[in-house]
Amino acid sequence: MPKIKKKRVGFRIDMTPMVDVAMLLLTFFMMTTQFRPEEATAIDLPASNAPFKMPETDIMVVTVNKEGRVFLGVDSQVLRAQLFGEANKLRPSMEVDRKSLHDLLIQARISNPKLRTLVKGDKEAPYGPLEDILDILRQVKITRFNLVTELEKA
Amino acid sequence: MSAVESGGDAKSHGRGGKKHKKKRRLSIRIDMTPMVDVAFLLLTFFMLTTYFSKPQTMELNLPPDEKSQVEVAESNLLTLRVAPDGFVFWNVGTEPAHYIEMKELKKFLEDKNKENPKLITLLKIDREGKYRMMIKMMDVINIAKVTRFSLAPMNEYDKRQIQKARAA
Numbered sequence: 001m002p003k004i005k006k007k008r009v010g011f012r013i014d015m016t017p018m019v020d021v022a023m024l025l026l027t028f029f030m031m032t033t034q035f036r037p038e039e040a041t042a043i044d045l046p047a048s049n050a051p052f053k054m055p056e057t058d059i060m061v062v063t064v065n066k067e068g069r070v071f072l073g074v075d076s077q078v079l080r081a082q083l084f085g086e087a088n089k090l091r092p093s094m095e096v097d098r099k100s101l102h103d104l105l106i107q108a109r110i111s112n113p114k115l116r117t118l119v120k121g122d123k124e125a126p127y128g129p130l131e132d133i134l135d136i137l138r139q140v141k142i143t144r145f146n147l148v149t150e151l152e153k154a
Numbered sequence: 155m156s157a158v159e160s161g162g163d164a165k166s167h168g169r170g171g172k173k174h175k176k177k178r179r180l181s182i183r184i185d186m187t188p189m190v191d192v193a194f195l196l197l198t199f200f201m202l203t204t205y206f207s208k209p210q211t212m213e214l215n216l217p218p219d220e221k222s223q224v225e226v227a228e229s230n231l232l233t234l235r236v237a238p239d240g241f242v243f244w245n246v247g248t249e250p251a252h253y254i255e256m257k258e259l260k261k262f263l264e265d266k267n268k269e270n271p272k273l274i275t276l277l278k279i280d281r282e283g284k285y286r287m288m289i290k291m292m293d294v295i296n297i298a299k300v301t302r303f304s305l306a307p308m309n310e311y312d313k314r315q316i317q318k319a320r321a322a
Contacts, residue, residue, distance in 0.1 A: 019190050026193055029200035046286045048293040050212035064285065118211065121285040128281035130288065131307060138216050146211035149289055 041065040046123035047152040054148060058114045061148075062101070063093060064121040068129040072096045072104055079111055098132055105140045117145035212292060217304065230272045235312050236291060238282035243319045251319035256290070263298035275303035278312050 043063060056075075063071040073093025074080055081089035083104055088094060096104060108115055117137065121130055137145060228247035235243045235251060242259060243251040254262060267273050275295065279288050295303050 015190070019186070019193070022190070022193055022197055026197040026200065029197065029204055033200050033204040045209060046289040048210065048212055048289050049297060050210045050293065052211045052213055054209045054211050121289075123284065123286035123289070125285040126281070127279050127283040127285055127288055130285050131279070131281060134216070134305065143216045144213070145216075146213050147289065147292070148209045148211050149293075151210050152293075 041069070041071065043120055043122050044124065045148060045150040046121070048149040049152050050147075050149055052146065054118065054146070055116055058112065058116055059118055060105070060108055060115045061093065061118045061120050062133055064119075064125045064129050064133065066122045066124045068126045070096055070098070070101060070129055070133065072101060074108060074115070076112070079108060082111055083108060098136065101133070102136050102140060105136065105142065109140070109142070117142050118148050119145055120148040212289070212296070214292075226274055227272075230270065230274055231276060232266060232273050233276045233278060233312075234291065235308065235316055236277075236279040236283055236287050237316050237320075238280045240283070240287055241316075241320075242291070243316055245315070250322070251315045253319055256294075259291075259294050260298050263295065263300055267298070267300055273302070275300050276306050277303060278306050278308040280308050280313070 041063065043065060059075050061071075061073045063073065065071070071093040072083075074083065077089045080091070084091070084094045105117075119130070119133060119137075137143075232244060232246050233251075237243065240256075242254050242256060244254050244262070245251040263275070277288075277291055277295070279291070
């Protein structure tokens, strides 16, 4: 008897639709993506029900990390070069002490009066430095500012 | 996988007449696999790095000048003091302080403000406390729609008040 050779069924799947969808998603993500802004320190935001979205441009961020160290960052490189010197313009934020924070805030506001101030504290940060910052803000007459929080998960 | 055929099928196998020599159409197949691989790689990359939830912010207005003191009747002043361990104590005027649970705070504030529309809330947080406590308190104050409130530093007197309330 002749050997019955099993015919291998070569099958092909048409991948075209899948690839189309993948490309579509890729374009979508490429268009909408916003990279996480660089941080000098890791900040774990506290949760609140505050309704406002964080502004993106013309911002000045005073960051307080877990240990209570204070950092100041601005979003434009030009202003960063002005405040912290040409060498530091690529760094997102610089550690500052209370005294220089006062002067830098004034300087920044003079360079760009539209700057909005954000205070970003780690949820485990001690309240002491925050109180000092609020005090400094009052001294430099920044009476309107925003505290950055995360939306509370209900 | 995902190959694109162009140029149609190679039909021109007809080795017919010598007169009409059909030009042989070449069927081109491009192997798209590497491109698709790269596309998927990029897709995963963008999916992982993108983030949608933008942080929320809480707007805060401070009085412009510290010197501009406002006289407030004692009975209109509600002081909330937050101890370093997160316990909240309240009192009106110079009455002794009482402990209150975080959960009840919202209702408490609403009731108090309904009782006395002129009430001013003063929030004092211990410097040793956590920033989280401040945000929590401000959140409750915002939710309870208390618009007349201010932040003040905690002094020794406040600490003694908390001590007394704890002992009681």
